[in-house]
Amino acid sequence: MxxxxxxxxxxxxxxxxxxxxxxxxxxxxxxxxxxxxxxxxxxxxxxxxxxxxxxxxxxxxxxxxxxxxxxxxxxxxxxxxxxxxxxxxxxxxxxxxxxxxxxxxxxxxxxxxxxxxxxxxxxxxxxxxxxxxxxxxxxxxxxxxxxxxxxxxxxxxxxxxxxxxxxxxxxxxxxxxxxxxxxxxxxxxxxxxxxxxxxxxxxxxxxxxxxxxxxxxxxTPKGPPQVVGADAHLAPRAAGTKPPLVLLVVGETARSANFALNGYDRPTNPELSQLPVLSYREVASCGTSTAASLPCMFSHLGREVFVDHPGNQETLLDVLQRAGLAVLWLDNQSGCKGVCDRVPNAQAINPARPDHPLPAGLCGSDGECFDEAMLHDLDARIAGLDPQRAARGVVLVMHQMGSHGPAYFKRTPDERKPFKPECRSSALQQCPIDQVRNAYDNTIAYTDHVLSQAIQWLGRQEGQFDPSLLYVSDHGESLGENNLFLHGMPYALAPKFQKHVPLVMWLPPATRQSQRLDEACLKKRLDMPLSHDGLYHTVLSLSGVQTALYRKDWDWVAACRQSRIEAAAPATPQ
Structure with missing residues (x-):
């Protein structure tokens, strides 16, 4: 066989x-x-x-x-x-x-x-x-x-x-x-x-x-978003006042606890501390991630309603644009999560425009740019907006890369790293915790520099606009506390570090006067509990937009707005 x-x-x-x-x-x-x-x-x-x-x-x-x-x-x-x-x-x-x-x-x-x-x-x-x-x-x-x-x-x-x-x-x-x-x-x-x-x-x-x-x-309903704020319009502007220029900087992963302006024991705000800014110390975020917080921040609903709301609605930017303002979103991150889809928007760097490069050192070989790239050529960007809208006012939003982890060391230029040695790895758990904090605090110090530069640019616009700056982070971050890193915990379970965010305002004297804001009152409210719920309504009031959606009790500055004098000068037509 x-x-x-x-x-x-x-x-x-x-x-x-x-x-x-x-x-x-x-x-x-x-x-x-x-x-x-x-x-x-x-x-x-x-x-x-x-x-x-x-x-x-x-x-x-x-x-x-x-x-x-x-x-x-x-x-x-x-x-x-x-x-x-x-x-x-x-x-x-x-x-x-x-x-x-x-x-x-x-x-x-x-x-x-x-x-x-x-x-x-x-x-x-x-x-x-x-x-x-x-x-x-x-x-x-x-x-x-x-x-x-x-x-x-x-x-x-x-x-x-x-x-x-x-x-x-x-x-x-x-x-x-x-x-x-x-x-x-x-x-x-x-x-x-x-x-x-x-x-x-x-x-x-x-x-x-x-x-x-x-x-x-x-x-979620299909089709175009539900129209909100259909009645939005610009309030008459008093004679002699200039149109508003509101710069809203949406921070990324910055936690309030690491801001020297809020009592942190390290000098993470060396430039802002020399400027007349207001830093609010008790601000709660809408969520613990960008995907959760960003749409909520630009909704009029407030967190408690928004988290369970199935609707597809227009955002704050739609309402501002409907009122007649020029709106521009600049992004240095992974997008606006639908917030800016119907308004002019652009990335910090435009690969399709090789004839318009950014200055050397603002972008790395991997294509990622530092946040200062959004400040480059801002005058030209404003000049490129609809001139009729810009004459009524401008709302400019900058979406930072900020302190996005885990590669904190990538978010800051080599010459702007005051805290050393820093963790040079994305595997944060393998670095000494003090090096993780150094890398993270460097990102906060760099954000401080970017905001200072933004305020300087705004100061140069005072001949044409009444400028103001709002900076608020989308959520916070865990840096090893209880063996947690990064963010994104369910809101009810998340530690305060992931929900406690910085809020910084710059309102120069001319803007405070046109907005009828009392400086002493603003300073007294720095420890008042606030939340992302107020962003929508504060931007409405600073940009001069009136709508039935506006809630005075949520507006961060409304309590310090003085009544208009009855004998005010006649209004300037828009």
């Missing part, structure tokens, strides 16, 4: 190799992902005082068992011969980066974080890549995938497979409930006091958040 002829005999003796059941593969995946793909969760729980001692260790083990049972139940639905391998591969490739980002920066995954990821541009993505991510992909995803792809999968009639899969789901859920019942009190306390833990279970967190985001998108 030939070797070829002996194979069937060998197979008959050894028994047919029918391969592994799809359910076995899904349960191996649930065990692997539950234990290794969720290592940040187990590390977080092991470091919490609530889980000290033997009782805590037992609870962590029970919690891990429940996670594995939940994953097993979900994965059992995927246990079909054709689909099981590619679907497990997707779950592994999803879990590996989740483990890296949760473990490295302490972030949690919700619909807002998914939105941030979808809106991240190439520059931001590049900053987040590193060898740590590669290691996680290799260990958590690629190694088990090599094993998985070598496995033969047993075929079964579809109705039998469905029955086995449903039985697996039922048994997994029953086992999970049984485990939870052994630690009922501890489980209830944990879920009540540490809700963040449930958002760290991968990949359930990402799947749930993506589903929630999809549902949210379906609730």
């Amino acid at each position: 030939s070797l070829h002829d002996s194979r069937p005999l060998a197979a008959a003796v050894a028994g047919p190799d029918q391969g592994r059941s799809p359910l076995i593969l899904t349960w191996w995946a649930a065990l692997w992902i539950g234990l290794f793909g969720n290592w940040p969760l187990w590390q977080r729980m092991a470091g919490m005082p609530d889980f000290d001692g033997a009782r805590g260790t037992i609870f962590i083990a029970v919690f891990a068992g429940i996670v594995i049972m939940v994953l097993g139940a979900l994965f059992s639905l995927l246990a079909w011969r054709v689909a099981v391998k590619p679907l497990i591969a997707i779950l592994l490739l999803m879990t590996a980066p989740l483990a890296y980002f949760i473990g490295s920066y302490g972030v949690v995954i919700d619909s807002t974080m998914i939105t941030n990821a979808l809106q991240t541009d190439v520059r931001e993505t590049r900053d987040l890549l590193g060898w740590g991510l590669v290691v996680h992909l290799v260990v958590i995803a690629l190694l088990p995938l090599l094993w998985l792809w070598r496995q033969r999968v047993r075929d079964t009639r579809w109705f039998k497979r469905l029955g086995w899969n449903l039985a697996s789901v039922a048994l997994a859920l029953l086992a999970g409930v049984g485990l939870a019942a052994t630690r009922t009190a501890d489980m209830a306390s944990t879920l009540r006091n540490h809700k963040v833990l449930t958002k760290m279970v991968s990949p359930v967190n990402a799947l749930w958040a993506t589903g929630a985001l999809a549902v949210q998108k379906t609730r």
Whole structure:
């Protein structure tokens, strides 16, 4: 008998190799992902005082068992011969980066974080890549995938497979409930006091958040945005007064706690501290990420209504433009999140205009520009606006790169780094915490310089306009407190550092006079609790726009506006 002829005999003796059941593969995946793909969760729980001692260790083990049972139940639905391998591969490739980002920066995954990821541009993505991510992909995803792809999968009639899969789901859920019942009190306390833990279970967190985001998108009305402020118009301007020029600088990731103007013990505001600015110390943001805060800041609704509002509405910039003002948005980041879609807008650098380069040193070889690039050639930008609108007034918005992390060191020119040594890595957890703070504080000091330069430019416009400057950051940042870095935590769970933002105003004497603002009153309000809710209404009042949308109680400066004298000079027609 030939070797070829002996194979069937060998197979008959050894028994047919029918391969592994799809359910076995899904349960191996649930065990692997539950234990290794969720290592940040187990590390977080092991470091919490609530889980000290033997009782805590037992609870962590029970919690891990429940996670594995939940994953097993979900994965059992995927246990079909054709689909099981590619679907497990997707779950592994999803879990590996989740483990890296949760473990490295302490972030949690919700619909807002998914939105941030979808809106991240190439520059931001590049900053987040590193060898740590590669290691996680290799260990958590690629190694088990090599094993998985070598496995033969047993075929079964579809109705039998469905029955086995449903039985697996039922048994997994029953086992999970049984485990939870052994630690009922501890489980209830944990879920009540540490809700963040449930958002760290991968990949359930990402799947749930993506589903929630999809549902949210379906609730958003299609078509053009709803018109708001249809009655917006310019108030008559008193004789002898100039049109307003409002420069709104939207900061990025700046936290109030690191502003020397607000009591920080490091000189992060050396230039602004020499200028007559107002720095408000108790300001709360709309959200903890740009994707959440930016649209909210430019909405008239206020945070409490906006977060649950499904509507697609016009923004503050639409209302200003409808009133007849010239509006311009300058961006040095990943876009305006829809806020500026219907008004003139431009990037700090325009690759389509090689004949109009920025001065040397303002942009790096990677295409990222420092925030000073937005100040370049501003006179020409203003001159390029509709002259009839500009004659009525201008609102200019600058969206900073600011203190965007984790690569803080990239946001400041080499000659503007007063705090050294600084962390030169995006893997913040691998740097000494004082070097992380140095790198971050350098970005605040650079923002101080940019704002000072902006005020100097505004000062040169006083012959033509009544200028004013508003600076407010979109959200704050965690710098290692409680092992958290960056931002984006759910608002209810986020530490104050991610929600407490700086607000700086510059209102020169001529502008205060035309706005009838009492300087002493403004200074008395520096410690008043404020929020992003007031931005919309403050810009309306400083730009002279009247509409039924305006809320005086939300306007940051309205309480210090004096009544107009009855014998005022006749108004100048617009």
